[in-house]
Amino acid sequence: MSPPEILIVGAGPAGLTAATYLGRFRRNVRVADGGEPRACWIPLSHNMPGFPAGIGGPAILERMREQAREYGADIRPGRVERLMRDADALVAVIDGERIAVRAVLLATGVVDHHPDLPGVERAVQRALVRICPICDGYEATGKAVAILGDSDKGAREAAFMRTYSDRVTLIHVGPPEHLTQVDEMARLGIEVVAAPLEGVQLQDDRVTALDWGGQSRAFDLIYSALGTSPNAELARDLGARLADDGRLEVDLHQATSVPGLWAAGDVVRGLNQIAVATAEAAVAATDIHNTLRRADGWTVAD
Numbered sequence: 001m002s003p004p005e006i007l008i009v010g011a012g013p014a015g016l017t018a019a020t021y022l023g024r025f026r027r028n029v030r031v032a033d034g035g036e037p038r039a040c041w042i043p044l045s046h047n048m049p050g051f052p053a054g055i056g057g058p059a060i061l062e063r064m065r066e067q068a069r070e071y072g073a074d075i076r077p078g079r080v081e082r083l084m085r086d087a088d089a090l091v092a093v094i095d096g097e098r099i100a101v102r103a104v105l106l107a108t109g110v111v112d113h114h115p116d117l118p119g120v121e122r123a124v125q126r127a128l129v130r131i132c133p134i135c136d137g138y139e140a141t142g143k144a145v146a147i148l149g150d151s152d153k154g155a156r157e158a159a160f161m162r163t164y165s166d167r168v169t170l171i172h173v174g175p176p177e178h179l180t181q182v183d184e185m186a187r188l189g190i191e192v193v194a195a196p197l198e199g200v201q202l203q204d205d206r207v208t209a210l211d212w213g214g215q216s217r218a219f220d221l222i223y224s225a226l227g228t229s230p231n232a233e234l235a236r237d238l239g240a241r242l243a244d245d246g247r248l249e250v251d252l253h254q255a256t257s258v259p260g261l262w263a264a265g266d267v268v269r270g271l272n273q274i275a276v277a278t279a280e281a282a283v284a285a286t287d288i289h290n291t292l293r294r295a296d297g298w299t300v301a302d
C-alpha cells in the first residue's frame with residue numbers, strides 16, 4: 001500500500017465522511033481511530049436525514065466505516081499523540097509510529113462533562129439522561145424535564161426546552177454567580193432550584209427522582225447541560241487559532257489558521273450535530289483535494 005498523503009484524526013461522522021470523499025477523489029487516506037466517537041452514544045436518532053424510523057449511533061458509524069473502506073480508506077485504531085511541522089509536511093506520532101503527510105483533517109470531536117450521577121454512562125446510552133436538546137428535545141414534548149446546569153448554558157437549554165414543555169425545572173449546581181438569567185427563567189415559567197444534588201433515586205437503574213435540600217422530585221427526563229471540552233490540543237500545540245470556547249476557528253473551507261491543517265465536526269464551533277459534521281467534512285475534503293492539486297501545479301483547481 002502506498003504511503004498516505006492525508007491523515008484524518010478521528011473516526012466519527014466527520015472523519016469517516018471526509019474519508020469517503022477523499023477516497024472518491026482517489027487520495028490515499030489514513031484514518032486514526034481513537035475509539036468511542038460521541039456518535040456511538042446515540043441510542044436512537046430521529047433527526048438523521050434519510051432515516052424516518054430513526055437509527056442508532058453504532059449503526060450510523062458502521063455504515064460510514066463500510067462506505068469509507070469501499071473507497072480505500074485505511075482505518076486503523078490509534079491515538080495521534082502529536083502533530084509537528086517538518087518543511088512542507090505535517091508529521092504525526094500515532095501510538096509511537098511517525099507518519100509524514102501533506103494534509104491533516106482534525107475530526108476529534110469533544111468530550112462531554114457528565115453529571116456526577118451513579119451509572120450515568122449507561123443512563124446516557126439508554127436516553128434516560130440526555131445531553132442534546134437539539135437532537136431529541138422533540139421526544140420530550142409535554143414531559144416533566146429537569147435541566148442540570150452550572151452556568152448560563154443551563155439557562156439557555158432550559159429556555160430552549162420551553163419549545164416542548166411547560167414543565168421545565170433548571171437545577172443549578174454551580175456557584176450562584178454563574179447563573180445570571182434568573183429573572184428570564186421566571187418570565188418563561190421555568191422553576192429554578194439552586195442547590196447541590198444530594199441524591200438520586202433509581203429504579204431498575206433508571207433515574208426516577210432527584211433529591212436536594214430535603215426535597216425529592218420526580219421527572220420524566222433529565223438533561224445535562226454541563227458542557228463539553230473540545231479535543232483541540234493537537235491543533236493548539238501547532239499554533240492554530242481557537243475560539244473563546246476552545247473550539248477551532250476555520251475559514252469557509254474548514255481550513256484552520258495553520259497551513260495544511262483542516263478541521264470539521266464538533267471540534268469546530270457549531271451545532272454539535274451529525275448533519276453539520278458531515279457537511280463540514282465534505283467541504284474540508286474537497287478543499288484539501290483542490291489545495292493539493294494546486295500544489296501539484298494544476299492551475300484550474302477550483
Ligand SMILES: Cc1cc2nc3c(=O)[nH]c(=O)nc-3n(C[C@H](O)[C@H](O)[C@H](O)COP(=O)(O)OP(=O)(O)OC[C@H]3O[C@@H](n4cnc5c(N)ncnc54)[C@H](O)[C@@H]3O)c2cc1C
Pocket residue numbers: 009010011012013014015032033034035036037038039040041042043044045046047048078079080081107108109110112124131132135136231234264265266267272273274275277
Ligand atoms: C447521547 C448523544 C446523543 C446524540 N444524538 C444526536 C442526534 O440524535 N442527532 C445528531 O445529529 N447528533 C447527535 N449527537 C451529536 C453527535 O454525536 C455529534 O455531533 C457527532 O458525533 C460529531 O461527530 P464528530 O465526528 O465531530 O465527533 P465524534 O463523533 O465525537 O468523533 C470524534 C473521534 O475523534 C477521536 N479522537 C479524538 N482525539 C483523537 C486523537 N488524538 N487521535 C485519534 N482519534 C482521536 C475520538 O476518539 C472520536 O472517536 C448526540 C451525541 C450524544 C453524546
